[in-house]
Amino acid sequence: MKEAMLYTPLDENRVHCYLCSQHCRIDPGGIGKCGVRQNREGRLWSLVYGKVIAQHVDPVEKKPLFHFFPGTTSYSIATAGCNFKCLFCQNADISQSPGIYGYGVSISAEQIADRAQEHGCASISYTYTEPTIFMEYALDVAALAKERGLANVFVTNGYMSREALDAIAPFLGAANVDLKSFNDEFYQKQCGARLKPVLISLEGMKKRGIWLEVTTLIIPGLNDSDDELKQIAQYLVGLGAEIPWHVSRFHPAYRMGDIGPTPVETIRRARKIGLEAGIHYVYTGNIPGDAGESTLCHSCGAVLIRRVGYSISKQNLNNGACAKCGTVPAGIGMN
Incomplete structure (x- = not known):
């Protein structure tokens, strides 16, 4: 358990959690809509840390x-x-x-x-x-x-x-x-x-x-x-x-x-x-x-990465670019 981030104390020991867009107002002893953040005596705690x-x-x-x-x-x-x-x-x-x-x-x-x-x-x-x-x-x-x-x-x-x-x-x-x-x-x-x-x-x-x-x-x-x-x-x-x-x-x-x-x-x-x-x-x-x-070159349609489920094979890629037309596919670590 760890004290939560991103909350504000309210009156009567209630708290406002603004970690997410649910913006829960939580009464003492209550738990947010996520089911894992609890108000204990006016302090909000993460019940699942680690x-x-x-x-x-x-x-x-x-x-x-x-x-x-x-x-x-x-x-x-x-x-x-x-x-x-x-x-x-x-x-x-x-x-x-x-x-x-x-x-x-x-x-x-x-x-x-x-x-x-x-x-x-x-x-x-x-x-x-x-x-x-x-x-x-x-x-x-x-x-x-x-x-x-x-x-x-x-x-x-x-x-x-x-x-x-x-x-x-x-x-x-x-x-x-x-x-x-x-x-x-x-x-x-x-x-x-x-x-x-x-x-x-x-x-x-x-x-x-x-x-x-x-x-x-x-x-x-x-x-x-x-x-x-x-x-x-x-x-x-x-x-x-x-x-x-x-x-x-x-x-x-x-x-x-x-x-x-x-x-x-x-x-x-x-x-x-x-x-x-x-x-x-x-x-x-x-x-x-x-x-x-499969990933296709968006310029020429060549298959760049062929996929079957989670198995992949890279094709027609030359230093991260399409070997047929030279277009670089968007992404990180594509070469």
Whole structure:
């Protein structure tokens, strides 16, 4: 347990937490919407500092990040909790269960950095749950990682406050942000959140020079219309046409078991919409072996990185540029 950052005392021992855009006002003894930050006698505490509930060595492509040191591994960690309440959560067992903050193995920041290096990882990813809610721990790990030459990656819903982004940005090399919909009603009903703060975070990350990739999980009947997909695509083009967009296939999960998997053709249609809007790199997700997994030169269409699931082979790359036309693909560590 560690005293939380980014909170303000209020009257009658209440506190205002502004770590994320939920802006919880928490009564004495109460816990924020994330389930892991508690007011104890007028002071706010993180209940999950150093309590790791998941840790794995993952391909960086699993985040997914396709333009950030492709082919490397990332030491991936999470604590319990989340500031969203997504009805379709893929990791509900470690993010949504009441009292989940009591679970996890105590591991120091130094041990995480050590393990990442021992496994030959190029980066540490803060993922599986929402990293914003374990920001105190993430900051300590990220500072050590940067000192040791390891990159840091956030896989996030983008709901951190501006102050939280200011704190972590100096240490972040890349982020994959879930843009779950372009409809505020979807965010309210399906996630217990709002759209605008996510867009503010995306724009803030771009402005701060963090490498960005964006993922949208396409759910039948909820966010799969041509109009909405075009809105997302047009927004991303305005933010930066070089930002990769991952359009992923939904599978029934958590409280959304009554909706079937997304048809493969819907995912391919979403990819086509993104490319036609002007996004340089649009990828199909959760369809192993699909042609939409590979990186193509956005100028001439040559295959630069062929992917089958998380297995990759680089082709037609010469010193980081397309061997056919000389165009340099966007990203970091692409050569």
